Amino acid sequence: MQAPSSRAVHLSEWQKNYFAVTSGTCPAAQKAEAYRAQVLRVQYACASSELSPVCASRLFRKYAEKYSAIVDSDNAETGLNNYAESVLTLARCQQADSGQWQSGLSVSSVFQMRSVQAMMRAGEELRGSLLGAADPSAAIPGLAVAPKPPTVSAGGGSGESAPLATPAHGPGWAPGVPESRPSGPLSAQPPVAINTSKTCATVSAPFGDLATPLFGNVRKENGSAPKASPGLGLFLAQQPLAPPGSDGPWDRSALYGAGPAEALSAPALSRALRKTEGSGPREEGGLRGFKTAKEQLWVEQQKKHHPAARAAASSCGGVKKSLGASRSRGIFGKFVPPVPKPEGGDANGGVQYKPDSAGPAEPAPPVDERLKSLEPKMIELIMSEIMDHGPPVTWDDIAGVEFAKATIKEIVVWPMLRPDIFTGLRGPPRGILLFGPPGTGKTLIGKCIASQSGATFFSISASSLTSKWVGEGEKMVRALFAVARCQQPAVIFIDEIDSLLSQRADGEHESSRRIKTEFLVQLDGATTSSEDRILVVGATNRPQEIDEAARRRLVKRLYIPLPEAAARRQIVRRLMSREQCCLRQEELELVVQRSEGFSGADMTQLCREAALGPIRSLQAADLATITADQVPPIAYGDFEKAFSAVRPSVSPSDLELYENWNRAFGCGK
Numbered sequence: 001m002q003a004p005s006s007r008a009v010h011l012s013e014w015q016k017n018y019f020a021v022t023s024g025t026c027p028a029a030q031k032a033e034a035y036r037a038q039v040l041r042v043q044y045a046c047a048s049s050e051l052s053p054v055c056a057s058r059l060f061r062k063y064a065e066k067y068s069a070i071v072d073s074d075n076a077e078t079g080l081n082n083y084a085e086s087v088l089t090l091a092r093c094q095q096a097d098s099g100q101w102q103s104g105l106s107v108s109s110v111f112q113m114r115s116v117q118a119m120m121r122a123g124e125e126l127r128g129s130l131l132g133a134a135d136p137s138a139a140i141p142g143l144a145v146a147p148k149p150p151t152v153s154a155g156g157g158s159g160e161s162a163p164l165a166t167p168a169h170g171p172g173w174a175p176g177v178p179e180s181r182p183s184g185p186l187s188a189q190p191p192v193a194i195n196t197s198k199t200c201a202t203v204s205a206p207f208g209d210l211a212t213p214l215f216g217n218v219r220k221e222n223g224s225a226p227k228a229s230p231g232l233g234l235f236l237a238q239q240p241l242a243p244p245g246s247d248g249p250w251d252r253s254a255l256y257g258a259g260p261a262e263a264l265s266a267p268a269l270s271r272a273l274r275k276t277e278g279s280g281p282r283e284e285g286g287l288r289g290f291k292t293a294k295e296q297l298w299v300e301q302q303k304k305h306h307p308a309a310r311a312a313a314s315s316c317g318g319v320k321k322s323l324g325a326s327r328s329r330g331i332f333g334k335f336v337p338p339v340p341k342p343e344g345g346d347a348n349g350g351v352q353y354k355p356d357s358a359g360p361a362e363p364a365p366p367v368d369e370r371l372k373s374l375e376p377k378m379i380e381l382i383m384s385e386i387m388d389h390g391p392p393v394t395w396d397d398i399a400g401v402e403f404a405k406a407t408i409k410e411i412v413v414w415p416m417l418r419p420d421i422f423t424g425l426r427g428p429p430r431g432i433l434l435f436g437p438p439g440t441g442k443t444l445i446g447k448c449i450a451s452q453s454g455a456t457f458f459s460i461s462a463s464s465l466t467s468k469w470v471g472e473g474e475k476m477v478r479a480l481f482a483v484a485r486c487q488q489p490a491v492i493f494i495d496e497i498d499s500l501l502s503q504r505a506d507g508e509h510e511s512s513r514r515i516k517t518e519f520l521v522q523l524d525g526a527t528t529s530s531e532d533r534i535l536v537v538g539a540t541n542r543p544q545e546i547d548e549a550a551r552r553r554l555v556k557r558l559y560i561p562l563p564e565a566a567a568r569r570q571i572v573r574r575l576m577s578r579e580q581c582c583l584r585q586e587e588l589e590l591v592v593q594r595s596e597g598f599s600g601a602d603m604t605q606l607c608r609e610a611a612l613g614p615i616r617s618l619q620a621a622d623l624a625t626i627t628a629d630q631v632p633p634i635a636y637g638d639f640e641k642a643f644s645a646v647r648p649s650v651s652p653s654d655l656e657l658y659e660n661w662n663r664a665f666g667c668g669k
């Protein structure tokens with residue numbers, strides 16, 4: 001059979017590549033390979049004077065950009081970075097589950113291996129004949145010969161290195177342009193044999209740190225370095241440097257943006273070398289230093305959003321945190337679609353959310369089976385309702401309500417701390433209702449439980465469940481309990497629970513009826529399951545509006561009354577202790593007497609008003625110049641004036657309603 005002419009070969013290859021790059025169904029790897037082949041072809045054509053430099057430069061730029069776009073794409077389906085990343089993830093699974101694992105092989109240790117040395121010797125012998133014909137850059141006048149680096153990625157290196165490098169290519173990745181490609185022995189040339197100062201930067205740029213573990217050395221950090229991409233590995237072996245002005249020697253698009261002649265010019269070469277050297281210590285080799293474009297994006301997102309998110313979240317002691325922030329999972333952590341949970345998991349079978357230290361390179365955490373049927377968006381929203389403890393609220397910060405505090409300690413804190421003792425009949429109730437007039441410290445108690453119980457604390461206002469996610473309320477309720485089940489022990493604190501569990505009425509909206517039903521079902525499950533350690537704490541100042549079915553499930557109904565004299569005294573003392581105050585004991589008693597019927601919130605307001613008294617007594621001119629310690633102390637006179645501005649917010653008739661309800665349904669004194 002007659003051998004096809006070189007032009008015919010070119011044509012058929014061209015057609016093949018053209019088909020690959022224009023096909024809508026061709027996989028990304030194949031497309032990238034086709035573009036890379038075109039890039040090489042342009043190089044060769046230019047080197048053998050088949051193409052004018054101007055034309056070559058134009059074509060080179062066109063195909064190189066397209067190649068770069070595929071290799072660097074952040075798209076999970078088409079980006080080869082992602083492709084390599086998933087392969088690396090697979091490789092890491094083999095590493096005895098240790099995040100610290102690094103290959104024992106380094107570039108230098110590989111060259112100590114006998115098999116590699118034998119291959120190198122063979123390569124030395126073949127070298128002359130192969131190099132002359134194969135290296136296109138050698139044919140371009142005025143350019144330094146770029147010796148081939150001891151490649152990790154081109155697949156032509158040692159047998160030992162192959163398993164590490166080849167998986168990144170995947171089965172569909174067949175390095176092209178074989179006819180002119182330097183063969184294995186060349187690729188295995190040891191770096192020690194190369195004098196970089198005399199030849200060029202090619203070797204030192206991609207393989208600068210020879211002590212770096214081989215596996216980790218797929219990328220020498222500086223911008224968007226190639227990750228063991230075979231096509232790129234080969235290509236870069238022939239493109240030794242970064243273009244002028246690029247961020248680094250491996251800034252692929254910048255590199256391709258320059259024509260071949262520019263890219264290979266001597267000044268650019270030295271700049272690239274300087275940059276490479278400068279970047280060396282910044283990141284040691286190894287997987288830890290390896291960042292995909294996606295990971296880089298994650299890091300940038302963290303830098304951009306993290307401080308703001310934290311600052312915005314710190315109000316009232318409790319810090320709402322979203323998993324995307326404090327338990328950062330970044331774009332990896334953007335809740336991943338549920339996948340079957342592999343072996344392991346925490347003691348409760350909970351979701352294994354890893355803290356920041358896990359790093360962005362970690363694979364997405366496995367998701368609990370119990371969350372599989374839920375919408376990721378919902379879970380993400382619920383997670384953002386988890387309250388961090390923030391500045392702790394202690395039991396002493398809550399004045400009065402001794403009975404309620406003792407009861408809560410007994411049924412919330414101790415069983416959480418000693419679940420082994422509180423079993424059977426001693427098992428704690430799973431539903432608590434805190435009811436009482438407004439401003440008596442119900443929410444404060446919730447925050448205290450969050451600080452003191454050591455449980456995962458979900459603080460959800462019922463109105464947010466009903467209004468924020470219109471039409472999706474019942475799904476939210478389901479997600480809330482499912483997530484809490486995965487995060488046990490957990491406390492779900494629902495403020496204004498009356499708006500969620502108000503009595504069912506005929507004219508009520510369908511969606512709120514569904515939410516209520518779902519909530520009761522979930523509450524029933526949580527309150528009756530002997531395995532779950534979920535406590536639901538509801539707070540309301542309208543207990544009479546709560547549906548009777550819900551009331552029954554919130555077995556411990558604790559009245560949080562207006563503060564008695566001792567509690568009012570404690571509130572004033574505590575608040576005044578932080579200010580300059582000259583209130584005598586008998587004056588304090590007068591304040592306590594006169595504030596009969598005030599709620600805790602009213603007492604706080606009274607003290608704030610009194611604290612403004614000394615300022616108000618100052619002339620405006622003085623206010624501009626006075627120092628903080630020159631402000632007069634708060635005196636009884638200021639309280640007297642404050643009493644005329646602050647009135648009790650709870651009326652006696654309202655109070656009677658609460659007391660009646662407490663007598664009827666309350667569980668306390």
Ligand SMILES: Nc1ncnc2c1ncn2[C@@H]1O[C@H](COP(=O)(O)OP(=O)(O)OP(=O)(O)O)[C@@H](O)[C@H]1O
Nearest residue numbers: 397398399438439440441442443444541600601604
């Ligand atoms: N027992 C208390 N001890 C100390 N401070 C209190 C007490 N009760 C209320 N306060 C003060 O009043 C503020 C409001 O209290 P909180 O929000 O807990 O009231 P609430 O019972 O939840 O009211 P509402 O029923 O209107 O939601 C608290 O931040 C605190 O400063």
Ligand SMILES: [Mg+2]
Nearest residue numbers: 442443495539
């Ligand atoms: Mg409240």
